[in-house]
Amino acid sequence: MTIHLECADELLTTTRAVRKRLDLTRPVPREVILDCIRISQQAPTGSNSQGWRWVVVADPAKKQALADLYRSVSADYFTQASERARTAGEAQTSRVFDSAMYLAEHMQDMPLLVIPCLMGRPAEGGGVAASAGFFASIYPAVWNFNLALRARGLGAALTTLHLVREKDAAAILGIPDDVTQVALLPVGYTIGDTFSPARRPPPETITAFDQWQLS
Numbered sequence: 001m002t003i004h005l006e007c008a009d010e011l012l013t014t015t016r017a018v019r020k021r022l023d024l025t026r027p028v029p030r031e032v033i034l035d036c037i038r039i040s041q042q043a044p045t046g047s048n049s050q051g052w053r054w055v056v057v058a059d060p061a062k063k064q065a066l067a068d069l070y071r072s073v074s075a076d077y078f079t080q081a082s083e084r085a086r087t088a089g090e091a092q093t094s095r096v097f098d099s100a101m102y103l104a105e106h107m108q109d110m111p112l113l114v115i116p117c118l119m120g121r122p123a124e125g126g127g128v129a130a131s132a133g134f135f136a137s138i139y140p141a142v143w144n145f146n147l148a149l150r151a152r153g154l155g156a157a158l159t160t161l162h163l164v165r166e167k168d169a170a171a172i173l174g175i176p177d178d179v180t181q182v183a184l185l186p187v188g189y190t191i192g193d194t195f196s197p198a199r200r201p202p203p204e205t206i207t208a209f210d211q212w213q214l215s
Contacts, residue, residue, distance in 0.1 A: 014195040015147055017096075018155030019103040022188035028111045030056075032152060033187070039148035043140035046133050051119035052141050055173055058112055065172045066162065067107035070184070073164040074104045103157060103186060110186035114156070115173070116142050118180045138182050146185075153193060156185040 037054050045051065057063055078101045107113070118138045123130040142158065149156055162169055162184045169181060208214050 011147060011150060013197040015150040016195050017157040018190055019099040019157050021191045022110060022155055022186060023191050024106065024109045024188065026111065026189045028154065028187060028189065033112065036145050036148035040141040040145040043144045046137040049137060052138055053117040053119060053179060055115040055117060055175065056112055057173065062172055063113055064108045066113055066169060069165050069168055070107050070162045071104050074161045078104060107186060111188040114185045114187050115181050116183055117175065118182055121178060121180055135182065142183060149187065153189055154187060155190040156187045159184050
């Protein structure tokens with residue numbers, strides 16, 4: 001089967017972090033999320049370990065508890081970061097933080113909160129190689145999940161701030177001590193389906209060949 005390059009490029013360049021454009025009123029069927037997780041399972045993992053686990057939260061009380069936890073660590077950070085971006089005249093960055101603050105305020109209203117997890121814990125004192133190997137065993141699956149959502153008219157925003165209070169989140173959801181949460185993604189159908197590529201620097205300005213020649 002030939003993959004249509006145009007369709008693949010559109011999917012890859014328009015899968016955005018969606019916050020304000022998630023439909024808070026439309027339920028997400030369980031079978032749709034399971035389809036997206038099924039797609040995620042085709043991602044590579046270190047040593048073919050396939051240690052992915054997913055916690056999908058629809059219960060209103062648990063969403064509220066996770067939202068309160070998220071706001072407890074994000075409020076000051078988002079406010080200060082947004083102000084810095086606004087003062088520096090960084091309009092795009094300022095919009096991102098304003099959107100992030102909206103998400104924090106409405107986290108409990110999202111149709112689903114999805115927490116990808118990895119069996120085991122990062123090796124203590126393992127250095128860069130051990131940490132990279134550990135998290136590289138799940139983040140490709142997390143991004144596969146996002147792409148699968150986009151292809152089905154849904155969106156998400158990959159957040160990690162709740163990990164400051166990972167143990168508290170684990171207590172809310174009954175996640176064992178030997179399982180590592182790696183993110184929290186609010187998930188819902190998108191309002192509209194027109195997403196454009198973001199503005200990014202030319203690849204020539206961030207790429208070196210054979211030897212580091214970058215500022």
